[in-house]
Amino acid sequence: MRTSVPNPVPNLVHDRASAKRHPHHDAPDTADDFRRLAALPPGPRRDALRARIVEAWLPMADRLAGRFRDRGEYTDDLRQVAALGLVKAVDRYDPWLGKAFESYAVPTITGEIKRHFRDHMWTLHVPRRVQELRNRVRVACRELSQAGSAHHPAVADIARHTGLSEEEVREGLLALDSFSALSLDAQTAGSENGYSLSDALGSPDPALDTVVDRESVKAGLAALPERERTILYMRFFQDMTQSRIAEQLGISQMHVSRLINRCCERLRQQALKETA
Numbered sequence: 001m002r003t004s005v006p007n008p009v010p011n012l013v014h015d016r017a018s019a020k021r022h023p024h025h026d027a028p029d030t031a032d033d034f035r036r037l038a039a040l041p042p043g044p045r046r047d048a049l050r051a052r053i054v055e056a057w058l059p060m061a062d063r064l065a066g067r068f069r070d071r072g073e074y075t076d077d078l079r080q081v082a083a084l085g086l087v088k089a090v091d092r093y094d095p096w097l098g099k100a101f102e103s104y105a106v107p108t109i110t111g112e113i114k115r116h117f118r119d120h121m122w123t124l125h126v127p128r129r130v131q132e133l134r135n136r137v138r139v140a141c142r143e144l145s146q147a148g149s150a151h152h153p154a155v156a157d158i159a160r161h162t163g164l165s166e167e168e169v170r171e172g173l174l175a176l177d178s179f180s181a182l183s184l185d186a187q188t189a190g191s192e193n194g195y196s197l198s199d200a201l202g203s204p205d206p207a208l209d210t211v212v213d214r215e216s217v218k219a220g221l222a223a224l225p226e227r228e229r230t231i232l233y234m235r236f237f238q239d240m241t242q243s244r245i246a247e248q249l250g251i252s253q254m255h256v257s258r259l260i261n262r263c264c265e266r267l268r269q270q271a272l273k274e275t276a
Helices: 009-021 031-039 044-066 075-092 101-120 128-146 155-162 166-176 206-223 226-236 242-249 253-275
Strands: none
Touching: 031 044, 044 075, 044 101, 075 101, 128 155, 128 166, 155 166, 206 253, 226 242, 226 253, 242 253
């Protein structure tokens, strides 16, 4: 008696097609859901189906976020950015184009994470070209160090490894320090008394405000008689009182006052004439 055995070929073909269509375990089969989503009008039913699709693909978004760990950003924040990219991919995906959702969603989510690093993680803003140089130099340094180099790779080694010029490598190395910045309240290395970076900063020089005024009257001062120049120097540069100037020059204080007023008015008028 011959017993009929189910043909395993169709199931095998189906399994192979599924494996090819979904190479990752976190890639659910939501093709029918996407077609229904595209046909539904706006409303609660569509919102519920959209939320179910997003939830089904969240494991894939988390996996993609994990690729960017150890880059200075919290994992939870990366997962949120990846979830945002997933939502954008779901909203923009067109199932009628014949392209698998995963092949569309992966670059969308990855691009969203990279934009997050580019736009929000740099303390100092640098051009995108410099950011790309930094990434290439950073990867090259890691690869050269893993290759057995006992010291930090030299600029020439990095240039040969990346195909960049040495000038571009130096620019990328400088950008490595631009990703994050120290607080001005951070204590400087080797200081024992709480000396911070802000303590090393200079303050505005009040004398800068008088530079233009001094330059504008320089020619007029040179044209004054010697006694008038001496009186102005003693009054405004040596901070002497009018009585002391009068005593030292052997003239009255009233005379000193008149000379100072007359000289200042003359210099003022000459400066205004030159700037008019």
